[in-house]
Amino acid sequence: MAIMRIFIGNLFILIFISVFSLLFMEMTKELSSVQSFHHVLEESVALEDVRLSSNSLILDRHGNAISDVFTSENRISLPFEKIPTSVVNAFVAAEDQSFYEHPGFDLSGIARAFMVNVQSGSIEQGGSTITQQLARNLYLSHSQNYERKLSELLYSYQIERDFSKEEIMELYINSVYFSNGVYGIEAAANYYFGLSAQDLSLAQIAFLCAVPNNPSHYNPLTGKEAVHERKAWILQKMYEQGFLENDELETALEEEIVLHTFVKKDQYPDYVTYVLYELEQLISHEEGYAQRLRTSGNNEERADITASLKARVQEVLASGITIETALVPEIQAHTVSTVNDHLSHTDTQGAVSVIDHHSSEIVAITGGTSYNKFDFHRGFQAFRQPGSAIKPLLVFAPFLEETNAGINSIIDASPIKRGSYEPQNFGGAVYGKVPLEAAFKHSYNTAAVRILDMVGVEESFSYLNNFDFSRVTSEDQRLPAALGGFSMGMSVNEMTQAYTVFAAKGIYTPPKAIQTVKNAEGDILFKWAETSKEVWNEETINKMNKMLEKVTSEGTGRAARFNTQGYIGGKTGTTNDFQDLWFIGSSSQYTAGVWIGKDEPASLYRESENNLHTNLWREIMKGFH
Structure with missing residues (x-):
């Protein structure tokens, strides 16, 4: 009974995709009808503004980082032009070889997944394109059911209508999960190798691009052997797709991968705490919150303004800002140690x-x-x-x-x-x-x-x-x-x-x-x-x-x-x-x-x-x- 239900579900998806594709291919003949379909789709699939969080930095007066500011998502967003070409090629070769041709979904990929799922009696493979993965990352859940799959197809098609291929790839590479709370290739390069993405070797790129396929299984800290196997597979796919020469493939396969795990910068807690307080005061002053608080009529109104201000501060911090400060590290360290030397052994x-x-x-x-x-x-x-x-x-x-x-x-x-x-x-x-x-x-x-x-x-x-x-x-x-x-x-x-x-x-x-x-x-x-x-x-x-x-x-x-x-x-x-x-x-x-x-x-x-x-x-x- 379960196998039959899965078979029917997969068959329904294939039928839906076939009909959807026919409509797409016939759009020049039935323009008014397609426009009506697009209108319905736009009303049903509303793509909200995409705002990926990004890490912020606090610097001392010499320009040295003293504090990485992020919460659950360690992400450093990169514009497309700063994403290494090999990173793009690795994901295309491994995840979506027809990325530049399809309208958001790939019929051949779904057909392959259909056959695998029928043979296994469960949903083992999704046949998802990069666009579909992006739709899941930004707008949908990662649950494995047919209702979500249909929503994913609709969102993917709409994403392709609203964004260019470069924009889709940029969003994907910045939003994809690299395990251990790390999102995006730049934060992954920094976290696992202590490097910027642009300084990664080809082998390191393939190693990192192996992780998002199954972040728990391909966790570089606990499943390094599995990551290496998929790294070799990705390099081979890149070679087959013409992204690599044979000598590049051999060199990358032979390179030893050594991790240099990231340690979050969190120095000078006294000063950083004050800086974040002052940031709130600065935003309050610049954006009118301070004036509104001064003229507010009651405690409830003041509470609402304060809550709005704090939300705004978090929004700014999540946008990847750099806070340049006047901190003199030597003076701060000396002052803290002197206070502790004189007082820490007392209750004063x-x-x-x-x-x-x-x-x-x-x-x-x-x-x-x-x-x-x-x-x-x-x-x-x-x-x-x-x-x-x-x-x-x-x-x-x-x-x-x-x-x-x-x-x-x-x-x-x-x-x-x-x-x-x-x-x-x-x-x-x-x-x-x-x-x-x-x-x-x-x-x-x-x-x-x-x-x-x-x-x-x-x-x-x-x-x-x-x-x-x-x-x-x-x-x-x-x-x-x-x-x-x-x-x-x-x-x-x-x-x-x-x-x-x-x-x-x-x-x-x-x-x-x-x-x-x-x-x-x-x-x-x-x-x-x-x-x-x-x-x-x-x-x-x-x-x-x-x-x-x-x-x-x-x-x-x-x-x-x-x-x-x-x-x-x-x-x-x-x-x-x-x-x-x-x-x-x-x-x-x-x-x-x-x-x-x-x-x-x-x-x-x-x-x-x-x-x-x-x-x-x-x-x-x-x-x-």
């Missing part, structure tokens, strides 16, 4: 951002000790109170800009009370009239609050709003902000970005990790627009830099100083109960910020006494100066 966490303030580029960033990609990233996702590290930005620079005071101007550091708010100095110390420089380098809290009160909270915040503090709100505009009292706080990356203004003569240019995002053809898709703004005048900056330098030579940041030619200056920050330790400062070339704390805030009194934050900053900076 830390994060660092290093910025080249001449180019406004983030050259290194860490996410925490022993960081794994896509973990919670303390460099840009941890928002903590900044303590006194906020004073240069919110208090002293605005004061100098507004009053034109000198660094030796006298300021009142005596106790101050405004309503119920009565700030204290470290250790409860009481001071009187002191030079502005002394109040700064020794971080007197009472002086900072009085200065903010004098300048005006709103006025001082108008300067702070020039920077990229994402969690600062109008609720933060109150006197405790002078000492770092914010409702949500800042990340170490945001603080370090802001501090670059002191090294850039008062001009703030938002530092970025991404230089350009290019498509597979090398055209720029996305690039941050250059935006700079003057926050403070050069005279104010000169005064600030003198005071920041005094912090490292005479003040609270002395442990951060090290022997180097050029400038060293910065500011410490400590929050209530020593829960957060900060040091942010600059050399002549780089601005770096260090944050140390615990994920569940707890006292770091001993670490503060031992100057852990300033020592860590010093050791990091010494490594590349």
Whole structure:
């Protein structure tokens, strides 16, 4: 009964193909009828836009790959003109010798398959052309039943009407499966030999082209002997079809095949995680998502916009982009190892951002000790109170800009009370009239609050709003902000970005990790627009830099100083109960910020006494100066 059912099914297919072919051959005689058939076919077989995913790359500043970005499908798409001719010939010889003549299906191939299937009593052979295989890969399932087979024929015919033979071959070679999650000849060449397809030998091409016929059986990693047998068969078919000379055949048969299996590049997880976050921000800014989020009316709408943005980012990543970054591998590796050396043996966490303030580029960033990609990233996702590290930005620079005071101007550091708010100095110390420089380098809290009160909270915040503090709100505009009292706080990356203004003569240019995002053809898709703004005048900056330098030579940041030619200056920050330790400062070339704390805030009194934050900053900076 089963054999009879298979016989009838195969016979039905043969009859269908015969009728279909007669209609095709008679199209010039029955043009109107055929047009009607095509119209019906187009309505029944809608070929959607074909978008094959392709691997993306992240590069360091020297153009070296640091991360391959792909998920379940490892694919590197090639345009037809870059596909080696021998690859095309191998598939034609092995899979579809009448590829350039048939209209999507091959009657003789189906007849051969019919005879084999009848003799075996099962569906052993499909007689599928390359076009039919493409139809399965792109639009249909790989199930073995007659309903799918009929659909395959219709799709194949429609594909041949819509695409040229070159386009069909390009799609096929880029979509066909090469086992082990690898799709397309370029990714296969890279995965199994560490080469580009254009650098493969004839023997290597035949070896790879053997795999798609049955990827599980011809798996190069587990069934190499079977692959070699089919490789020899393909070479012989290529010779019989006139694609090879005899000496080429003999040379290819004798060549030893040595695999060099691909290892996915996945370096610098701290930096790569940040780059992918910044990519989302860049696309959001360039394509209007950011504006829509700012003007959205409710949480549901914001959630929909965010979901759409994330889908768009995945679409871009699947298109085979190259992300060029500012990463300096040596600085990143040194920064990560230094943080781990100081903190990994404890339950204390830390994060660092290093910025080249001449180019406004983030050259290194860490996410925490022993960081794994896509973990919670303390460099840009941890928002903590900044303590006194906020004073240069919110208090002293605005004061100098507004009053034109000198660094030796006298300021009142005596106790101050405004309503119920009565700030204290470290250790409860009481001071009187002191030079502005002394109040700064020794971080007197009472002086900072009085200065903010004098300048005006709103006025001082108008300067702070020039920077990229994402969690600062109008609720933060109150006197405790002078000492770092914010409702949500800042990340170490945001603080370090802001501090670059002191090294850039008062001009703030938002530092970025991404230089350009290019498509597979090398055209720029996305690039941050250059935006700079003057926050403070050069005279104010000169005064600030003198005071920041005094912090490292005479003040609270002395442990951060090290022997180097050029400038060293910065500011410490400590929050209530020593829960957060900060040091942010600059050399002549780089601005770096260090944050140390615990994920569940707890006292770091001993670490503060031992100057852990300033020592860590010093050791990091010494490594590349």
